[in-house]
Amino acid sequence: MYKEGIIDLFPYLCQVTFMPSRDQKKSRVTLLDVARRANVSRATASLVIRKSPLVGSETRARVEEVMRELGYVYNMGAARLRAERSHTVGVIVPNLTNPFFAELLSGIEAMIDEAGLVVILANSGDLPDRQDAVMQRMREHGVDGVILCPAAGTEPTYLRRVAEWNLPLVQALRQISDEADYAGVDYAGGMHQAVDYLVSLGHRRIAFAVHGPIHSAYHERISGFGEAMQSHGLGADMIIRVPNQLGGIASSANLLLNRPDPPTAVICFNDVIALGLSAGLYDCGVKVGSDFSLIGFDDVTDAEAMRPRLTSVSTAPATIGNNAARLLLNRLADPLRPPERIVQQTQLHIRQSCGPAMIAAV
Template sequence: MAKDNDKRQADATRDGSVTLQDIAAHAGVSRSTVSLVLRESPLVAERTRQKVQASIKALGYVYNRGAAALRGSRTQTLGVVVYDIANPFFGAMVAGIDAVLNRQNYVSFLTNSEDSPARQQRFLERMREHRVDAILLCPAEGTDPRLIATLQEWRLPCIQVLRHVGQPPFDYAGTDFEQGVRQAVDHLVTLGHRRIAFIGGQAEHSATRARWQGYFSAMAGHGLDQTCCLRTGLTRQAGFDAIQALMAESSPPTAVICHNDLMAFGAMLGLKRLGMTPGIDCAVVGTDDVEETALSDPSLTSVATHPYAVGEEAARLALRRIANPDGAREQVILSPRLQVRESCGAHRPAAFSRHAKPLVTQD
């Protein structure tokens, strides 16, 4: 037996792969026992546990999660699909996801659909082949609503994030965009604005619809029917173009709310281009409250949508769903908060530090 031991150990050092079998031999127990020790089972006697642990250390064993996943049912991996990883908003969200997963020894695959349903589809299939335990999906624009049902058939838990498609009993984590826009409208009305425009997306997903809904209902609530709005793309350029179109109208708005911060930055540049000053000649409010809001000039008032926190919630929800695949579906919806800065004309803080926001937005 000692000889057998030696041989094993020699093998191990040669190709660097020590297995349960090797540990078992070294510690003088069975493979099963070692497996139990590794999984911290309470069934193992303390003395045995220590003996095995010592062998594990001595041989430099590395757990093989792939092999474990093959027999067991969990891979301890998650798939994350976003549609624009270069967007700082998603950077923050991914950081939130990462923070939660690490605590649970999970790792996540990250892929970027670039808002292409076809790419998204390929990724999902690849994730499936890798047997991820769940998917966090920010659906690409134009995603077929039936996708969610398909994933269900695949028995692949899917948490939708920020946007959602398909029929309601689904898992979702996001922000209440409707309420966010409403807050922006309310604030602007308080400041005396009446002609408030909204520029936002034309695509049909939940996140767009919710914003429009918030805008229309808030305006109506204040008895302001003469809404003016524009359905555009979601880029900085779109904001730049849209604001100029709005200003060219016979009675231009005195304030504008934008679908996201990128568009708001574009709108501010557009105003400057026209010789106008954002926050004075026309108030501008963005959405997301990305880090850069504080360093634009004027600093941008924005509806904070807490990407880091959304990421955390989504990840937590995913872990709950993995633990209990048939549990009731959950929607975790965070409340946005209007972050008032200079661009809405409310005030102009004197010091940089006062309107600097912490690097990590956490509720």
């Protein structure tokens, strides 16, 4: 194949030096070029890139030197074809715009990057059909595994089907099946913290304001709310749906107040709702923190900047992302390990948006 051409002034170098304009497309430096130049075989050069301990230190140094000299760029694509490993991980989220998912993604990316892999991103729009299309695309691109934040309405059988493809998958935030790894939050626990706190302030008529698509995280919060209320001997029938858009939420605040038996406190499904209701209550002339109590969920950075500062249950999305990524990396290392769950605890961050219940109300 390649001849042991002694130092024949290196055809490659000449090419680069003398015809820099024509090497537009063709002249990619390959491992073979490196090998020839360093007087070793392709195989040895390959071992050097992969930092194998098999190669002699003097040889390694020489090869590395040549790689630098020629400006060699590793061709992951070629490697993947042979090695059946792409060093690529798919991440599918329902919505990039929501800061919550953005933070989740940020946590995932940091960990995946640290492991030397790369994130392929896709947006499912919370639509199972699009999610499936996107998943196919990931498969075609040969991702080593997928972190999926399942779209609302994803069936457990769907995850089983993915498993049949031999595609490692981690569920994030929403748990569809217990046969796959899962990284999430103890939403129910968070609801308990919120309810307990409000009850300790004397509130008894507590509403839960929700919106958005229905998925496991949704159910878990609803049922957590129910249980927590029940544990205090209270009814959990005030579950109020508000619009999805921030603008609409504010204007639905008066619906809360004009009920026959209005609540004295509201727990919000997320901070977006809390932000909207806070604005809406302000518009109604209600003073949040004294006249009325409000608790958010997620504890996004805005919570600190609101006036009054928002008391919120923090779910640390970046940490969840970290956990999800770690789960996937572990599974890639050992595909046969049993499914694992990492369910993170929430923390109630008490600020100013809650006050003692006004007894006069009844």
